Amino acid sequence: MSTHAPTPIKPDSAAPPPVEKIKIKVDGRDLEVPKTMPDWQGKPQPTTMLQACQLAGIEIPHYCYHPKLPIAGNCRMCLVEFGTPMLGPDRKPILNEDGTPRIAKSVLPYEPGTARGAIGCATAISPGMEIYPNSPATKQMREAVLESLLINHPLDCPICDQAGECKLQEYSVEHGQAASRFVETKVHKPKQVDLGPRIMLDDERCILCSRCVRFTRDIAGDDALGFVNRGSYNTLASYPGRSFDNNYTLNTVDICPVGALTSKDFRFQMRVWFLREAKSLCASCGTGCNITVGSREEKIYRFEPRENDAVNSSWMCDAGRLNYKWIGREDRLVKLGGSRLKAATWTGAVKELAEALRASKPGTLAIIASARQTTEELYLIKKIATRLGAVTDSIPRVGEGDKLLVSPDKNPNSNGARLTGISGPALGSSLPGIADRIRSGAIRGLIVFGEDVTRHGVSVAMLQGLDLLVVSDVLPSKTVELAHYLLPGCAPAEKRGSFVNVKGRAQRFVKAVEARGDARPEFEWLTELTGALGVENPPRSVEGCFNHLAKEIPAFGGLSWASLGETGAAAAI
Amino acid sequence: MIVNRKDLSWWERLYLPAIASGFKVTLRHFFKKKVTMQYPEEKWSVPPGYRGAPYLVKDQEGRTKCVSCQLCEFVCPPRAISITPPGPAVQTDAENVEKRPREFEINMLRCIFCGLCQEVCPEEAIFLMKDYSLNGESRKEMIFNKDKLLALGGVHNDRIMKWKQKAVEARRQEVFPVQEARP
Numbered sequence: 001m002s003t004h005a006p007t008p009i010k011p012d013s014a015a016p017p018p019v020e021k022i023k024i025k026v027d028g029r030d031l032e033v034p035k036t037m038p039d040w041q042g043k044p045q046p047t048t049m050l051q052a053c054q055l056a057g058i059e060i061p062h063y064c065y066h067p068k069l070p071i072a073g074n075c076r077m078c079l080v081e082f083g084t085p086m087l088g089p090d091r092k093p094i095l096n097e098d099g100t101p102r103i104a105k106s107v108l109p110y111e112p113g114t115a116r117g118a119i120g121c122a123t124a125i126s127p128g129m130e131i132y133p134n135s136p137a138t139k140q141m142r143e144a145v146l147e148s149l150l151i152n153h154p155l156d157c158p159i160c161d162q163a164g165e166c167k168l169q170e171y172s173v174e175h176g177q178a179a180s181r182f183v184e185t186k187v188h189k190p191k192q193v194d195l196g197p198r199i200m201l202d203d204e205r206c207i208l209c210s211r212c213v214r215f216t217r218d219i220a221g222d223d224a225l226g227f228v229n230r231g232s233y234n235t236l237a238s239y240p241g242r243s244f245d246n247n248y249t250l251n252t253v254d255i256c257p258v259g260a261l262t263s264k265d266f267r268f269q270m271r272v273w274f275l276r277e278a279k280s281l282c283a284s285c286g287t288g289c290n291i292t293v294g295s296r297e298e299k300i301y302r303f304e305p306r307e308n309d310a311v312n313s314s315w316m317c318d319a320g321r322l323n324y325k326w327i328g329r330e331d332r333l334v335k336l337g338g339s340r341l342k343a344a345t346w347t348g349a350v351k352e353l354a355e356a357l358r359a360s361k362p363g364t365l366a367i368i369a370s371a372r373q374t375t376e377e378l379y380l381i382k383k384i385a386t387r388l389g390a391v392t393d394s395i396p397r398v399g400e401g402d403k404l405l406v407s408p409d410k411n412p413n414s415n416g417a418r419l420t421g422i423s424g425p426a427l428g429s430s431l432p433g434i435a436d437r438i439r440s441g442a443i444r445g446l447i448v449f450g451e452d453v454t455r456h457g458v459s460v461a462m463l464q465g466l467d468l469l470v471v472s473d474v475l476p477s478k479t480v481e482l483a484h485y486l487l488p489g490c491a492p493a494e495k496r497g498s499f500v501n502v503k504g505r506a507q508r509f510v511k512a513v514e515a516r517g518d519a520r521p522e523f524e525w526l527t528e529l530t531g532a533l534g535v536e537n538p539p540r541s542v543e544g545c546f547n548h549l550a551k552e553i554p555a556f557g558g559l560s561w562a563s564l565g566e567t568g569a570a571a572a573i
Numbered sequence: 574m575i576v577n578r579k580d581l582s583w584w585e586r587l588y589l590p591a592i593a594s595g596f597k598v599t600l601r602h603f604f605k606k607k608v609t610m611q612y613p614e615e616k617w618s619v620p621p622g623y624r625g626a627p628y629l630v631k632d633q634e635g636r637t638k639c640v641s642c643q644l645c646e647f648v649c650p651p652r653a654i655s656i657t658p659p660g661p662a663v664q665t666d667a668e669n670v671e672k673r674p675r676e677f678e679i680n681m682l683r684c685i686f687c688g689l690c691q692e693v694c695p696e697e698a699i700f701l702m703k704d705y706s707l708n709g710e711s712r713k714e715m716i717f718n719k720d721k722l723l724a725l726g727g728v729h730n731d732r733i734m735k736w737k738q739k740a741v742e743a744r745r746q747e748v749f750p751v752q753e754a755r756p
Contacts, residue, residue: 154739158642158695159672188743192663192671200661267661268672271643 019044025130026056033125040068040218049131050078050120058133061142061171063149063257064209065121068314070218075149075209077171079117079141082106085128093128103130117141142175150180152187152232153258154204162259164272168207187232195225196244198264198318199253203235206260212236212252219315220248220404236260247317248404254304254314263302265322270294270301278512279306279566281499283372283492284320285399286409288501290567291316293324293493293512300324300493300513308567310505317406327491327513331476334517338471338486346518350525353485354532356468357388360445365390365468366434369422370450371397371411373522374497375506376545378413378420380526380538381449385422387533391434391443395451396427407502412492415500415573419555431457438462446470449522450489452477472522488519495521496542498564500571506559507568508546619703624686626704627679628726629719630697632734637723638698641674645690645699653683654690670736677719681707697729 019034033052036044048071050060063075083103086094093101108114115137125131132138149168157163189203208227213236217223224244228237238244253263275294282289282303289312294302303324305316336349340356343349357365369381371394378394385392394417401408417423424430435457437443445468446453454460454477463469463482471483474491494515498508515521523542530538539545543561550556555572563569584590610617619625632638646654657676664671688701704725709715717725 158644159640159670163642185742185746188739188746264661268641268658269660270658271647273647274643 022125022127024052024125024128026053027058027131027133029056031056040066040070046124048121049080049082049118049123049125049129052125053080053120053131053133060120060133061167061175062121063167063207064211066211066214066255068219069211069214069255071122072210072214073119073122075207076119076145077142077149078120079138079145080120081115081117081132081135081137081141082123083130083132084126101128115141139175142171143177146172146176147181149207150176151182152189152204153207154186154188156205160202160205160259161262161267161272162205162256166259167257189233189235195238195261196249198322199244199249200262200264200267201236202260202262205258206236207258208234208236209257211255211257212261215252215255216244216246216248220246220251222246222248225252247319247402247406248315250318250321251305251315266302270296275301276512278493278510280493280512281412281507281509282316282320282323283412283499284317284323284410285401286407286411286414286502287312287405288412288499288505288507288568289316289320289405290507291321295493295513298513298516300327310567310570311501311503311507312405315405317402317404319406324493326475327493329475332516332519333474333476333480333486333488334515334519335488336486336518337488338483340484341486346520346525346528349485349487350528350532353470353487354529356470356485357384357445357529357533360388360468362389364442364444365447366438366443366445367392367422367447368431368434368449368451368453368456369394369417371395371414371417371423371427372450372492373413373416374492374495374542375413375416375420375500375549376497376539376542377449377522377526378416378422379545379549380523380530382420382422383530383535383538384526384533387530387535390447391430392422393430393434394423394427395431395453395456409502412501413499415502415504415571416498419500419553419571419573420549428456434458435462438466441465444468448472448479450474452479454478474519487522487525488515488517490515490519490521494519495523497523498546498561500573501568504555504571504573505568506556506564506571508561508564613706619705623703623705624688624701626681626686626707626725627684627688627690627699627701627722628704629677629699629722630726630729631723632731633728634734634737636670636736637673637719638696638729638731639674639677640670640672640696640698641677642672642695644693644695648689648693650687650689651683651685653680653685654678655680674719677722679717679722681715681717682712697731700726700729702726 019036021032022035023032033047033055035047037047037051039045050065053060060078060080062078064072065078083105085101086104088094096102106116108116191202191204193201193203195201213225216225224238224242225236227234229235250263253261274296278293280291280293282291290306290308292304292306293300303321305312305314307314341349343352365388367381367385367390369378369392397410398408399410414427417427438458439462446466447470449472460478469483470485471480472487472489473480474489480486493512496511498506500506527538527540539548546561550559557572559569629639641656641658643656646656655678656674659673659675690699691701
């Protein structure tokens with residue numbers, strides 16, 4: 001939950017009309033800011049003091065404000081002192097002796113000596129306005145708000161999962177007081193409240209910012225949360241008799257500025273400051289949500305959404321987020337194997353494999369790749385297939401989608417398989433043909449990547465009848481058991497590469513953890529194998545491979561690995 | 574730079590006077606209080622503030638004070654401490670402290686007795702005690718686990734008992750109307 005820049009206008013929308021600029025002063029500096037800025041839905045709304053300060057590079061502390069949620073203005077943390085130009089009876093600005101407009105600072109009406117702040121997140125700027133984000137009065141307001149928020153806060157940071165990424169901790173250090181003046185008994189509220197299958201609530205820690213309420217109502221469309229009771233006993237609760245169990249509940253844990261909403265999955269697993277973060281992609285469906293993988297000592301602890309307005313905004317679904325446990329499964333394939341492999345090292349294995357493939361007659365091979373593989377791997381597989389005269393296809397995976405993020409296409413790289421020519425426009429359309437030709441004996445050798453073909457029309461008996469069966473996979477399956485050459489592969493979190501999502505956005509991801517044992521990114525041995533099979537100048541690096549294929553495949557329109565950046569770029573599909 | 578060696582005088586070249594003065598010092602110590610001791614049968618009593626081996630403590634009511642916040646693991650310069658947090662399972666017997674270490678290991682071969690773990694501990698759960706002679710027959714034996722550390726650490730008299738106070742306060746305010754409405 002780091003600082004959010006104001007929502008940029010989506011690149012795919014038509015170019016917005018030029019926005020009128022107005023002149024204001026922030027912290028004594030003259031500044032021209034747009035009169036309107038897009039709100040959480042992308043509609044232009046008057047620019048607020050908080051946004052103006054962000055444009056000036058000054059961060060105003062805030063809890064309830066979130067650029068992707070409607071504004072509530074209830075935490076009061078973003079209070080700032082401001083002033084507006086004084087107007088005479090003729091509605092013209094009154095000028096000082098030196099010709100500058102005279103500024104009337106906002107003060108309490110009944111106590112003109114005391115500054116009266118306004119909340120930065122919901123107060124629109126006006127021409128000539130002056131904002132004082134660092135004035136003594138502003139600092140005093142922040143200190144007072146924090147003191148109020150901390151009155152009933154349990155201060156159980158040592159047992160709180162949010163510690164280390166908690167806005168209450170951060171702002172207390174930056175803007176708060178060193179000691180508490182509160183000597184009365186704190187109000188206690190329920191702890192360890194079971195809100196839903198994935199969420200545990202600690203009411204004592206809640207600062208009632210209502211981010212979670214707004215998220216689940218306005219983004220997830222499941223109005224499940226609300227506040228009950230009044231005053232000090234104000235408490236977050238789910239609707240009576242209902243469990244908070246939609247597919248987006250864990251986003252409320254991310255946006256909770258304190259440790260009130262905790263993920264049952266990550267609860268008490270690891271402190272956040274130990275986690276190494278890698279910018280990766282969710283591979284659970286075709287949407288390709290941008291994620292941050294948190295790992296420590298080669299163990300993955302959590303997936304968190306990473307902001308990308310062209311794909312997933314700041315959110316991701318619970319199913320995708322929790323789909324990481326298989327990566328650390330005990331039965332992962334970690335040894336080179338298969339009934340015919342003699343070598344114990346990759347060098348030897350690739351050599352043996354190249355010999356076996358060269359010995360097969362052209363036109364008797366088929367390759368069943370997976371649309372879960374990276375575009376670079378699929379490209380190399382296609383190269384090998386062309387060299388060997390093999391037919392290729394990949395397996396479609398269709399499930400249920402929703403209106404928000406989940407795509408019905410459960411393969412993360414179906415478009416990659418189409419663009420590299422592994423599959424036709426419809427994935428899996430040549431599978432029945434391949435199965436028939438295996439049955440008839442026309443196809444004598446099969447290379448399978450990451451799929452259990454016994455579940456897709458190629459029976460165990462048909463596999464047993466083959467002269468050559470090469471399998472590259474990560475988890476055991478019936479196909480793996482029958483392999484003549486078994487090459488252990490990697491999960492997306494264990495390798496680098498790029499996916500092309502359902503909307504044709506090419507996005508790259510980096511390695512988060514190291515694979516165990518012999519398991520090795522498929523790209524590495526595929527590039528060795530292409531070389532051994534006599535393909536000229538096979539790309540040696542993932543970057544080089546992407547740059548190469550982007551030149552060769554017109555849909556990528558001259559993209560390069562570098563131009564993909566951290567949020568990807570659109571390919572023409 | 575060359576330092577010229579001073580030539581010894583005639584008196585010094587005799588050597589015997591120096592030997593005699595040496596024996597004089599030895600003889601004087603015959604009649605003084607002994608400064609050596611019969612280690613390991615006799616043990617040295619360490620001064621207060623001595624930084625010996627770090628152990629875990631329990632409070633006077635027998636609760637393991639460590640809540641598994643992992644700050645000591647983070648601050649430990651030689652990375653001698655390794656904590657396994659408890660995971661998400663709700664601990665019903667935990668009163669107000671929902672978290673405690675599932676395992677807590679200190680590799681005493683790595684420990685440099687710097688005391689940062691004690692300094693950083695927000696719960697006063699780990700203390701550098703007076704043990705200075707740690708030995709074992711294998712490396713594995715020198716990795717002290719939670720049970721061993723607790724047994725060696727003993728009881729620390731907690732004057733505040735903050736978690737207990739919180740539990741007492743919470744019980745006094747037991748009415749939470751919202752709880753009944755929850756599924």
